[in-house]
C-alpha cells in the first residue's frame with residue numbers, strides 16, 4: 001500500500017471516528033509497511049499503540065480491506081521501541097527472570113501520558129468497585145498521607161489504570177504544587193536500565209526520590225526481575241520514609257504475585273490493599289450507558305434501540321475493555337452503514353465477541369427451568385398445545401433462548417417442536433412488549449434470567 005492510499009483511508013476514518021478521535025489517535029499513525037498480511041504502523045508511544053489497537057484496529061482493518069488491500073492483522077510499533085519489541089494488542093509479555101531488556105530511547109522514558117477520558121467523572125461506581133473508588137478518591141484529595149501505599153488490584157480491564165489516571169488528574173488540579181509521577185512498572189524498569197547503562201544512577205535516584213506522589217501501574221511486571229525489584233524496593237522505602245504517597249496497581253493481591261520478593265510483597269501489604277471485583281450486571285449496564293453518552297458526542301445522529309445495552313451487559317461479562325470495544329465497534333459500523341443500532345445489527349456486527357463470551361446455557365436448560373418455574377411439564381413447553389397456561393411460558397422460554405444463547409430463530413423454532421421462525425419471532429416480541437406493561441411477566445423473566453446465569 002502506498003502512503004497516498006493510507007492518506008486517503010485516513011480521511012475516510014476521520015468521518016467514522018469523528019474529528020477528536022481522529023486528531024488524537026489516527027492522525028499520528030504513520031504507515032510503515034504491509035507484509036505477509038500484516039499492516040504495521042508507527043506510533044509515538046506504547047500507550048498509544050495499545051489504545052489504538054484496542055479501540056480502532058477493527059475499523060482500520062475493515063477500511064484497509066474495503067479499499068482492496070489484503071490485510072489480516074494490523075500492528076502498532078512504538079517509535080521508541082526496538083524493532084523486535086513491537087506493540088500489538090497484547091500487553092508486553094513478561095521478560096524471563098533476569099533477562100532485562102536494553103533500554104529504549106526517547107518518548108518511552110518520559111512519564112506516561114494520562115488518558116483524558118480516565119477521570120473520576122468518567123468512572124462508574126458500583127458494588128464491585130466502590131471500595132477501590134473511595135480509597136482512590138481519598139488519596140486524590142492530596143491531604144495528609146493516611147495509608148501508604150495504596151494498592152489497587154484486580155483482574156484484566158476492571159479499571160485499575162482508569163482509577164490511577166483519575167487520581168493523577170485530580171491531584172494535578174487540586175495540588176499543582178505536588179510533583180506527581182505516573183508510570184508503568186515496565187517504564188520504571190526501562191528508566192532504571194537506561195540509567196545503569198549510561199552510568200547515571202545518581203540522577204535516577206534523585207529523580208525518583210524527589211517526587212511527592214509516585215504511581216506505578218502493573219507492578220507484577222517486575223516480578224522475577226531481580227535488580228529492578230531491588231531498586232524499586234529502595235525507591236519505595238526512601239519515599240515512605242519521607243512520607244510521600246505511593247500508589248500501586250497489580251493484577252492480583254501482592255501476596256499472590258509469583259516471583260515477587262517477600263520483602264517487596266510485605267512492603268506493598270503495609271498500606272491499604274483494595275481489590276476491584278469482577279463487574280456485575282448493574283455495573284456493566286451503568287458503564288455502557290455512560291459510554292453511550294460519550295459516543296453520542298461523536299455520532300450525534302446514531303440511535304440505539306431499547307434492549308441493546310441490556311443485552312450486551314448480560315452477554316459480555318468478561319471485562320470492561322471488551323464491553324467498550326464492542327460498543328465502539330457498534331457505533332463505527334452503524335455509522336458506516338447508516339443504520340440504527342438494533343438487535344440485528346448488534347448480533348451481526350459482534351457475532352465473534354458474543355460467541356467468545358457465550359455462556360454455556362442451552363435451549364434445553366432454558367426449557368427445563370421455565371417449565372419448573374411455571375409448574376408445567378417440559379413436553380407442554382415443546383408440544384403443540386395452545387392453551388394460554390402453556391403458550392405464555394413457551395414464549396418466555398423462546399425469549400430467553402433468543403437473549404441468552406446464540407441460536408438463530410429457525411434453530412430455536414426447531415427445538416420447540418419444529419415451529420416456524422416467525423412463531424418464535426412473534427413470541428419474542430410479545431414478551432418484549434409484556435415486559436413493559438405487565439410487571440409479573442417482567443419479574444418472571446428477570447428471576448429466570450438470573451437463575452440461568454447463576
Ligand SMILES: Nc1ncnc2c1ncn2[C@@H]1O[C@H](COP(=O)(O)OP(=O)(O)OP(=O)(O)O)[C@@H](O)[C@H]1O
Nearest residue numbers: 122123124155156157158159160161162287320321
Ligand atoms: N467503572 C468503570 N467506569 C467506566 N469505565 C471503566 C470502568 N472500569 C473500567 N473501565 C474502562 O475499561 C477500560 C479498561 O480499564 P483499565 O485500563 O483501567 O483496566 P485495568 O484494570 O488497568 O486493566 P489491565 O489489567 O489490563 O491493566 C478502560 O477504558 C476504562 O475506562
